[in-house]
Amino acid sequence: MSTSQGSTGEPRRSRGRPRTPGAEQRIIDAALEEYGEHGWSGFTMDGVARRAGVGKSTVYLRWQDKDALLTDAVSASSDTLGNVDTGSLRGDLRALAVNLFRHYRDPAGWAGLRVVIDAAGAPEQLGGFTQAVTEVQVDWVVQMAERAVARGELAADYPPVEMGQCIYGSVIVQTLTRRLDGRTLTDEEIETRASALVDLVLDGATT
Amino acid sequence: MSTSQGSTGEPRRSRGRPRTPGAEQRIIDAALEEYGEHGWSGFTMDGVARRAGVGKSTVYLRWQDKDALLTDAVSASSDTLGNVDTGSLRGDLRALAVNLFRHYRDPAGWAGLRVVIDAAGAPEQLGGFTQAVTEVQVDWVVQMAERAVARGELAADYPPVEMGQCIYGSVIVQTLTRRLDGRTLTDEEIETRASALVDLVLDGATT
Amino acid sequence: MSTSQGSTGEPRRSRGRPRTPGAEQRIIDAALEEYGEHGWSGFTMDGVARRAGVGKSTVYLRWQDKDALLTDAVSASSDTLGNVDTGSLRGDLRALAVNLFRHYRDPAGWAGLRVVIDAAGAPEQLGGFTQAVTEVQVDWVVQMAERAVARGELAADYPPVEMGQCIYGSVIVQTLTRRLDGRTLTDEEIETRASALVDLVLDGATT
């Protein structure tokens, strides 16, 4: 997901001094912390560099600009949200919803949402990123649904994409609403809401 | 929704030169156009003032800062989204979903979403606004559901807030995804998706 | 000599807010002080702006870059060096030499010399400036010599430009040499050296 290097396991060593190993991660961590503390306006490249104990040029050597850094920092923390397999569709969806609630509860996850919105507003520049974040998350639901179909829990012709969108979107809206009064959801609330959400999506409102 | 003055139809004339009548609207239009063309990073107050043919002080006389202007410009276009009454719950929800899709399809509505995200990230500053935008939209669903309960379409104990969150959120996620490849949804697609979404919410996935 | 405005007494008022009157001078003073304290490497635009109590944009609104500011600041302090008229050629030249010695003794004057050297190295960019500083100073000697010719002190056909170059140059070289051991010339030394210099130029070495 990183902008800075291809994932091809190229063992080729370049000539000069190699890039400091820990720097990448230290910068990303610093970026998330800075964003969490100061919000978007107050998120400074100088601040990130200082907190990471790194020169600004070291940051700009790896990321093109502020957006690219935040983008990368943010997508690093949303990779494993959907890696669940509880044996039942309802269980899988509940676990996913809980993970999503927790992810968007903390500033890093929230920052990701901000970046996604930006990216969608300027798709020619950041298009690839949003795909990585958004569609991947919807995809997990598709995989869960396929397992459910294989188990006979779900009709084969049911399009699961809409379910994913509902769950993903509902979590966002609820987090949005909940952040307004300055507080965030407790773990118990998250469990309750996740169950209600999944029940609605699976059983419908008119049952 | 304007920040600058109460809506009380006060006919009282102040002493000095009255504010130029068209200015308010010209500025809002300019703001939406600038945002639509350049996105957030590229949306500058100087740019808005120049495009509106107005001095910067004229803008700052009416809005406190950049956020307030964008907020106002944006929320002016989202007031009537839920004013529908088709006689059936399914029809109401479909109409609402269609309106939401259309709203978030153009840059003005999209900008609103960004402002909401920002506001939620800094609730102490912009909290009031997000309430106006977010909860109001969910509220419409509540009213629709109440009418449906009165008509006997829906069980009285069913909590409609989740339905609103699902619909609202799903539209957001779908718009997000759709903006990625540089194109937006056609009206036909919107109709199809709105129906599918409402069916899912009303009937559930496991029917 | 200022880069920022023509000297034509144009009473025409421009439209916006007029430039703060004292700013120009405050910035120049700050520049000379900063240069005097920290030298060239250590002479910072941020430092100048801060010391002058002024934003950086205010500085860059008036001067194109660092060089232009230092150039202007420096040439402002060398305008009256040759305004002397003692009644005799020898007296005039002595007064000029004393003034030059004193001028190059303090950091502001010295900075001017550096700028002149730079300018001569890149004449396409700063050519006009060096003329203002260098040739004007030589010119003073020409005027002194003309007065001397009118008084009958000097042969009419004697080219005075060489005299000016000798005096100007000798002061530079002596100041150069003297700054090496970390100390500068006292006023008495200046008087002595000025006399010796003028005597040499007027009477020659082989008298």
Place this chain on the structure above:
Amino acid sequence: MSTSQGSTGEPRRSRGRPRTPGAEQRIIDAALEEYGEHGWSGFTMDGVARRAGVGKSTVYLRWQDKDALLTDAVSASSDTLGNVDTGSLRGDLRALAVNLFRHYRDPAGWAGLRVVIDAAGAPEQLGGFTQAVTEVQVDWVVQMAERAVARGELAADYPPVEMGQCIYGSVIVQTLTRRLDGRTLTDEEIETRASALVDLVLDGATT
């Protein structure tokens, strides 16, 4: 004159890879060319290293910093300026003046002047260098004068230092002025000016 190592012809071989033979000279040449083309502001160590086809560390291995490199590059070409003996004082001085004119005409010599100015501005760091360049040059005049005294051309009590300063300084000022219009002196002009200068210094203006 190199900063990096004594000139003692030590035939002792050190242990590792020997220094690339041509590097020293290639770097010096590159430095002079870079200075000649871009002037002081535009003279960068990266540029020198690249032009010399050498790593930056190779440069810093031999010279302590930018000043040291330029200093060295520059002083290599000013060693033999005063090695003249024509048999008469007037002839010696003329030859010296001609050499000086020629020296300061090309960028290398000019760069030396710039370095001298810098050095005088920060004597604690570069003091030794300026002495080497400045006083040595004045010294030549002293030696010429001593020979002249021995020949009976000059009164024994006449202080020759002032003569040297006059000649040295006048050449600088004239070169300064001449570089302004983008052109430099021709050899004929140099001869003429050298003669006029020496005549002034030897015979005085009031003869």
Place this chain on the structure above:
DNA sequence: AATTAATCGAGACGGTACGTCGGGTCTTATG
């Protein structure tokens, strides 16, 4: 009619952050 006061366009102002660049140091793989 004269006065008063709010608003207007324009643009300078003090700040702050941007992304770039250069200096001088450090750390590798390669001779």
Place this chain on the structure above:
DNA sequence: CATAAGACCCGACGTACCGTCTCGATTAATT
């Protein structure tokens, strides 16, 4: 070991924008 390459930290550069301010010029409502 020395070298070449180039990443590293630092800090200044010149630019852009924010939100404020100060002008002269309008434009009513009030004297």
